[in-house]
Structure formats: structure tokens, C-alpha cells
Amino acid sequence: MIFVTIGTQLPFDRLIKIIDELAPQLNEEVIAQVYQCGFTPKNIKTVDFLAPDEFNTLFDKARLIVSHAGMGTILSALQKDKPIIVFPRIAALGEHRNEHQLATARKFKELGTVNVAMNEDELTSMLLDGNQTTLQHIGNSASSSLIQSIQAFIDE
């Protein structure tokens, strides 16, 4: 199963449309978490807001995650060794308030943190290929140097 997630704050119809049009060629169930979707997807199953526990159930069940460049999803995928393709929102297309998703996606692509598709063509070919793997693993906490720095300041 492929789980598509776009967060809970803003619609992202461009991504949902690409996935919906491609779904018949994927031979795999696709479940997408949508938000105020401006059209009715025909080929994929959609769900609205998911509470954290429901989100985790779908996330764990999925073979592959396709996501906007949201940090919660990226961190969860890296920690759970779940293959992920990140497709950033573009503020110039009205998909976010500023271009931080584009900037973050570029940075993660450069660092080899996660699979990143910058446009429809890249996303389509990645999904048709379907062999994305995890590129990095992270543990369950932030850098010890960051935690120690904060604690030292609180203890002052």
C-alpha cells in the first residue's frame, strides 16, 4: 500500500491529482490523506483528518510513503526505516505561505537524506519505478549536543 500524506493545514491538489491519475498503472492500493480537496479523486481511497494513532496505523502498514515536505512525516519515515518520496509544496503556486518546503527539499536532496521529487515528471518516474529504499536511519532523539546545551542553560 502507498500512503500519501499532505499534513493537516493546507490543500495540495497538485500532488493528489498526479497520484490519482497515475494510480491505475501502479497495481497497488493507494490511500491519501486529503485536506479540502478541490476535486473528487477517482482511483485512490481518501481520508480526511487523522488522529495521531490512526495516522501511525496507516503509516506503519504502508510499503511506501509519498509526502509533502513536512518534517513530522520525514522524521517518522527516517526513524521507522520507511521508504519515502518527498514532493515539496510550492508557494508560488499557492500551496504554502512561503517557499520553505522547496528549500528544505533541495537541502535534503543534496544531503541524500530522503528521495525527493521536485516536479511531476520526477515523481511519476519514481512511482513507476517503485523501488525506493530508505537512504538514512535516525534514532529516537535529537543531537545530544543540542539537548545538553538546552539543559545547561535551564540549569544555570
Added chain:
Amino acid sequence: MKKVMAVASIGGHWIQLLRIARPMEGHYEMVYVSTHPKCATMVEGQKYCLTTDFSRSDAWKLVPAFLKAIKTIRKEKPDAIITTGAAPGLVYLLVGKLFGRKTIWIDSIANAEHLSASGRMASWFASRTYTQWEDLATGKIQYAGNVFGNTL
């Protein structure tokens, strides 16, 4: 034992906060604050308080969020308040500052090219502001690591 209030909106901010705050549970009495009741399930056994969510698109909710922050901080009396954002976290830092608490802003790792607008505002008054990208550190904005751990 000192008391630390850890605040973040649901979603990526909350996930980042937990990666920083959960390892502190042995050192401090923690009070978690987020914007959805279900977030409590991710910090079972710890104190959890709900607050009002808002962003620039529904900025009028700043008023109830501000009042809620005053009430929660007066009741819990934390020694320090830490947040990874977004707008509700900024409100808690501001109220914490008014009550004379230590206030710490950790800007989201999603801000790879420049500090978030909320982060810039926080840096005007917070006791300490961190970025998670080394090249964004300045004299005032500190870098000491990030939520990925030691891999990035």
C-alpha cells in the same frame, strides 16, 4: 527538580519537540502543551495540557491562545519554557517572558535557508534562540545540533 514546559503545535513541530524534550524527562518535571487532545497519547505518563491552535490565517485566536497561556503558566509555574513553534509556541514564550521564566525557541529544521518569521520574533525577546542549521547561526542565534540526531 526544575519544571520545564514544552510547547508545540500538532504535526512536525510536535514531533520535533518530543525528540528534544522526551530525553529530558529524567532531569525535569515536564509539562507538555499542544493543540490536539490526541497528542496526549504520545506522552503517556506525563502531564499534558491542551491549548488553542491558530496561524496567521485565523490570527484573532491569538486572544484566547494568550489567555490560555497565562492560565496554564500561572498554574504550572515552570522554570523554563521550550518550544519548536509555531505561533502558539511563540505566545507561550511571550507570556513566559512576562512571568520572568527562561524562554527557549528552537526553530524548526524545516527552515533551512533562513529563520522562520516566528523564530525571528522569538529572537527579539527569548532568553535563547536556536537554529538547527549551522550556517544560519549568528552571535545571537545559536546552533548546537538538530532533531535528526547525530547523522545529518
